[in-house]
Amino acid sequence: MAITQMIGAHIQRREDPKLITGHGNYIDDMRLTGMLHMSVVRSPFPHARIRTIDVTDAAKSPGVHAVYTARDFKPVLAGGIPAAPAFVPDKKQVPNHYPIAESEACYQGEPVAVVLADDRYLADDAAQLVSIEYDPLPAVTDLDRAIEPGSPTAHEGAPDNIAWDAVFPGGDIDAAMAESEVRLKLRITQQRLFPTAMETRGCVADWVPFGNRVTLWSSTQVPHFLRLFISGALGITEAQMRVVANDVGGGFGAKLRPYPEEYLACAGSRLIGRPVKWIETRTESQQATTHGRGQIYDLEVGALRDGTLVGLRITQLLDAGAYVGVFGSFGGGCYTFKAVHGRSLGILTNRVSTDPYRGAGRPEATHLVERMVDLVAGELGLDPVEVRRKNFIKPEAFPHPNNFGLVYDSGAYEKTLDRALEMVGYGDLRRRQKELREQGRYLGIGLSTWVEICGIGPSAATAPAAGVALVESSAVRVHPTGSVTVSTGTHSHGQGHETTFAQIVADALGVPYEMIDIKHGDTGETPFGYGTYGSRSLAVGGISILKSCQKVVEKAKRLAAHIFEAAEEDVVFDQGRFYVKGSPDNAKVMGEIAFASYGAGLPEGMEQGMEAITYFDPPNFVWPFGAHICVVEVDAETGAVDLQRYIAVDDCGNVINPMIVEGQLHGGIAQGISQALFEEVRYDDDGGQLLTGTFLDYLVPTMAEMPHYELDRTVTPSPTNELGVKGIGEAGTIAASAAVINAVCDALSPLGIKHVEMPARPDRVWSLIQEARS
Amino acid sequence: MIPAAFEYTAAASVDEATQALRKYGEDAKVLAGGQSLIPLMRLRLAQPAVLVDIGRISGLDGIRRENGTLVVGALARHAEIQSSGEVRSSLPLLAELATDVGDNQVRNLGTIGGVVAHGDAAGDYNALALMLDAEIVTNKRRHRAADFYKDIFTTALEPDEVVTEVRFPVANGRHAYLKFRRRLFDWAIAGVAVQQTGSGWRVGYVNLGNTPRRGTAVEQALAQGASPADASNQAGSAIDPVDDVRASAVYKRSLAATLTRRALETASAGG
């Protein structure tokens, strides 16, 4: 198709005026007649038997309409919360996750009772009066100890704490290691993180007894999944349930599973016969919304003395939490390894579950590969740039099947690296580093040359892994006077779909951008869809929309031919105008053809209307890549890391809207830097009590802590889809933590320090320096 | 924010506030800028039955100089202290401390009286008050800072006592404040203030013990002519940091010495 005005245009997000002037429509803005407010009483213990629950005082508290426990919910709420198969066919145990604990609480923050009252203050007052007797049980928190034989179990009566133990062989790892001249080992911890969306979770449920219909408004990334699973648990059909996610203030992966409170609000509304609202406080969010990361990697890399990478052995210990969520992938990055061997152990602990968080597996995968490459460079005394160049998959090698058989679509890895090196002034910077070292100052330069799998995903790969084919739907409807309504199964919670999708449609249909309305988030008005995560919305959802547009154009062309009394192949469609070859002056626009399509006198066999639905199943994933460089100086006396420069050259194929791409990079890089230097969920060592339960102790950085980003782009279109697009929503996060930590390690290398765990807190860095010096 | 229920009364004068406090006794709390109290109420860690709002009492926010004393009204907000010409000329170090408190919102609302009454060892002004022998004036009496900070979050204030002003000796010699933190608006992990006065250097420590601390040994070493590097080795005797989520006690000790040296060097270089 002709690339015309809108695709590639640097235009502002059309959703912003509404959102930044306070006219958004978030859950907490909702008020329904007769609505009650729900407060959730949560287990203060990471693991405890629940002996008795006494709700007498709470029930008598002013304004209280009901106090419900598991016993009340059982008759109206069947079954547990689904666990995704988590990319593992051979799962060993999946603990049943009923939305409210009955006899055993398995993480701090697990719901035990709910109070419904006239307002939230009264509900919280009464919640304090629910009296629960607990017998605390040993809490499983340490991953190494959790897998020792005889360890206490996270769930009473379970055989052990292993949720899965899966091996992913990618070549003959023993041969690769045997052939290697150097073999280096490292353990890397990926600390738990709060996903920290600006809007916490929340929902309003309205059960209408006649016809057993329920509407659930929720702050979610996946409205259709919610309807699918929650309707089942409520014993009603999907047709009886509507899920609406209006404006959602961020998700970052933590809003892509159905949560206990959504079930409890629906069932509570049914029991009490009034609408029920629940808004998560920030404290609840930190306790009871899924955390990101939470993994330990035991790694071994094998290489030749000239820097050729040969083998990579990865053992992942994944802290699944008390119930099983989704887990991410790993691989050999943008390098040609002879073999990459992965083993993943999913471990049940008495903590809230982990789930995807921006990047979802790829930041971890990138971090480990990029750290191991630097380890090899350091050991062999080679420049990390040269080790990367030597091992990059070459541009002519695409499509390139990786060690696990996934096919990288396109890439030009040296191109992004060269540009980044030029921007940072690599040669000069290395000289400067040498000078400063002589003065006892510690400048560090860190590289992260990343590649990610996104555009999730092709049914052949996702159906076996996720239980459903993660394709994407769209419906494009041209109204009689030429305006257009587009429904998408993806969900926008900050990504700017209303802008970028409209840009695609404007070009594909040749209709003015202003006449295009993008609808998402309401199961009542969109086809079944799969939501937004895994940088999939454009490469899967956007292409689905393009294909619907093409179907519409095809029909419009047939109709135009009929109107022009010409042969279909003689009709030209050019930027919204239809005309017969050779007479462009006698054209009809899309609106005119659409109008005709709703009238009489259509061609033989053509139905009225101008609309199309598509379920797009992409032939492959897409594989964006790039090169990030971070420059830091470490204060050896205090251990403080001063982030001086951050350069990012990314390649996400063709770009629909450069401004949105930059915005996604800014936010993404910030979150990656933040993991490297600031954020970490901490529990006390034995009790499993959350220590970082406020933003005072959990350090989400601000603009003041972020460096100026120096960004650039190369364009290597994806051959996987017609627009040549990839994804960019997670790229920054995927690349950044490795760049920062590599820089910190590079700074400290004269002291013999080989690795620094995240976050590189000043006290942690200081301790490493002390150890190294003593 | 979903606090427990409370009564609210706004006092028009210090007398009215005092009467209200006497009436409600231990159940009542003074509300000034709310920047420490409200966060506690939000988590229901504080559940006062009555809030006595002193924020509307006029005349309690003045900043003036009385001979050798800088008098700062209890309701003076951080933002006012930060930009006050009087503070900048009489005790520029106080203005520097104010600049580093929290973020704009906190500085526009939080008050010096609140910092002092809250008695947080991490409250930057408290170390300054202590090291300079400031006086804390209330509706009932005058406290010497040296006798005021009793224990963790515990001061000499009685439940019906209202802080009305803080009196600092004028000091506009060399000075520096180094506040070590990971985010711009954070509280200090550790802070060191140094001020040269007519009677020698004064050194104060923020968040390095259960109360604010004064670096007497460092001061003495300096008086005897020690270099900043040597004097800073004495930092340890004044402080008593503990392990917490921010850092280990060992680390904080090292930090205190480093910051002391750097603060003294910065102040000396500053002219």
Ligand SMILES: Cc1cc2nc3c(=O)[nH]c(=O)nc-3n(C[C@H](O)[C@H](O)[C@H](O)COP(=O)(O)OP(=O)(O)OC[C@H]3O[C@@H](n4cnc5c(N)ncnc54)[C@H](O)[C@@H]3O)c2cc1C
């Ligand atoms: C994000 C954030 C960051 C912060 N960072 C810092 C920082 O870096 N350094 C720092 O020093 N502070 C910091 N603060 C706290 C801030 O300085 C507060 O303003 C201060 O601690 C309390 O002042 P207030 O006027 O807000 O008092 P309030 O919160 O209203 O009251 C605090 C306590 O003092 C009592 N009280 C208040 N005024 C009086 C009075 N006149 N007489 C008797 N009792 C009184 C109250 O009863 C209450 O117990 C921060 C606060 C926040 C929210």
